[in-house]
Amino acid sequence: MDILFLDLMGKPLWTWGVFFALVLALLVFDLGVLHRKSHEIGIRESLWLSAFYITVGIAFSGWVWQHLGSQAALDYLTGFVVEKSLAMDNIFVIAMIFGYFGIPRAYQHRVLVYGILGVIILRGIMIGAGAAVVARFEWVLLIFAGFLILTGIKMLRSGDEEYDVAANPVLRFMRRRFRVTEGLEGERFFVRRPRDLSGRSALFLTPLFLALVMVELADVIFAVDSIPAIFAITTDPYIIYTSNIFAILGLRALYFALSAMLHRFVHLKTALSLVLIFIGSKVLAAEFLGIEKVPPALSLGVTAGILVGGVVLSLWRTRPAAIAPALAIKVEGPAK
Template identity: 60%
Template sequence: MNALQALFTDPFLGTPTWFWLAFIACVLALLVFDLGVLHRDQHEIEMRESLLLYSGYFSAGLLFGGWIWGELGASKALEFYTGFLVEQSLSMDNVFVMAMILGFFGIPRRYQHRVLFWGILGVIALRAIMIGLGTVLVQRFDWVLYVFAAFLLLTGIKMLFGRKVERPDLAQNPGLTFLRRHIRVTDELHGGRFFVRLRDPASGQLQRYATPLLLALVLIELADLVFAVDSVPAVFAITQDPFIVYTSNIFAILGLRALYFALAALMHRFIYLKYALALVLIFIGGKIFLHGFMGKIPAAVSLGVTFCLLASGVLLSLLKTRNKLL
């Protein structure tokens, strides 16, 4: 009994193991309810359903932060909420890329949720690896945090003054080219299936083929890796607690994927969000360098500044584009 109790109470990456297990159980319950109950039948998700689904995931994130508040204290909870907000905001650009990828492969709206849902499982694993590596680096080499901060400052300045980035040519994407060279791929969709068995034209034997649905899933996962280069250092600049970094990342991504169907139709209106995000990155990166002069900025201040900057960007954008059609 003592050994079993120790298994749950002993710390893993600085946090009791049962905290991690509770988080995993919560995420699995949400995913099972999403796929097994709400989307058991594949259908086209409209804006209303997307907003309702997002509100459910967002509420789950808020409740989880409240649980952290009760168990680990207000400071940890505020760090969670700040990371949660920053990750959701930084990942919004990913919506453009996801929409472009799904459009490139001609994935009908009724199958898009399937791609995004299974993509979440890949994100959970990939973010765990990246955050684990980041934790080891920060704990062993203090100067790595300043590298993260400098990267955020430069990224924020580039976003603030940089030119508009051109749409990438997906047909020439190296990942897509590699997949087409090394696996059999059909030219057409086969419902919501990632793999099908078809007869090879040369041999006449049944062979396994990937469908465009799988290629879209892989490219979305690769895109998330690229966007994680910005978002993971940003959350590490807020807190170095791997439990807070990881849980805030995952809850934010769960909500964003649910919001995709509504957000993809509205992103053209958020014309000032880029500049708000740039200021958030500059603020987060700058406070690391100011730590030695001013001491640690309270978590409540970080959350308040982040929220005000992002809310201002969204409100100004909506006011500026209020006459535009949705």
């Protein structure tokens, strides 16, 4: 049993085993029980499923508190909140991807859940590489902090730019190099079809698989922002990885509710920008201005406060009573 106590990136092997066992159980329950048959997920089901995942994610912080200490638990919760919030911006892109390929809502959950498997692997590679670099060159954290500030400023200035799915070079490459069916083939990612008049069959990709690849690629792009953000909070690979995965698990469930009301989160990007600037600034301030490091509890409070404020302001500004006068002016035209 000594193997269970072997060190893996600063933590005993058994702690990693607990995490992966829990994630595997969640995926099996999700795919094998709740969604054994494909169906359209409504807003109510989406909210209940998301609440379940959020509860599991927060409950895991209690386990972290018990076994790794209070600071590790606060760092985990901060990372969980930051990752979930940043990934919410990814929902806008995912909605565009599904719209571009014409993926019915009944098949979208399959793409998102299978996409989790790719996220688990890709995030693990990126976080493992980042941890190795930071352990050897600690000054890289300052580069991460500067990158976060620049990214936040860029987000503030960019406004609501739309993601052009058709222009993606990976999608263009796949369409050129692989056989792709004209339309969907149910919920299948691959099918065999005759490739020529001889009747010989060949493997074809379906638009559902292309959507899966685009969703995975979008996650990698967003990870470039989110992973430096959590490295600026903690350098513990276990805390970074577990908070990342639990946040993404719940967000995929929340997608079906949020995708129906994306138009109401008009100030979400601004709030996310301020979070990135805050996280990057506190690292640089501690290094160059001699300001004491922000306590984990305060960091969590400020981050949550910015995000909640952005959401509340968005919902307030887009409430029916607020947009009715503007719509009336638009329909009736300016007074003469």
